[in-house]
């Protein structure tokens with residue numbers, strides 16, 4: 001389960017940030033999870049429950065913000081939400097696009113006490 005390794009890494013980042021501020025406890029974490037980032041939000045929650053077995057994380061609340069995939073078509077420059085893995089533009093049928101969002105897994109904020 002690679003979500004466990006990911007969440008452990010994110011928790012380590014959060015902890016380092018908290019320590020830099022002289023905080024002793026992390027009360028809340030905010031993560032942005034893109035729907036195409038390859039990580040399942042439910043699996044992340046489960047993985048976090050494993051992390052919470054360690055005493056220092058027991059009081060921490062995990063907030064997940066799910067970010068839908070958005071593309072912008074190269075040909076007509078319109079943004080759209082791809083329906084499938086192949087992201088055909090619904091406006092002009094264009095094949096090439098930039099992914100604007102949906103692939104992020106980002107630690108957005110850490111609340112400390």
Ligand SMILES: [Zn+2]
Nearest residue numbers: 073076089092
């Ligand atoms: Zn297009």
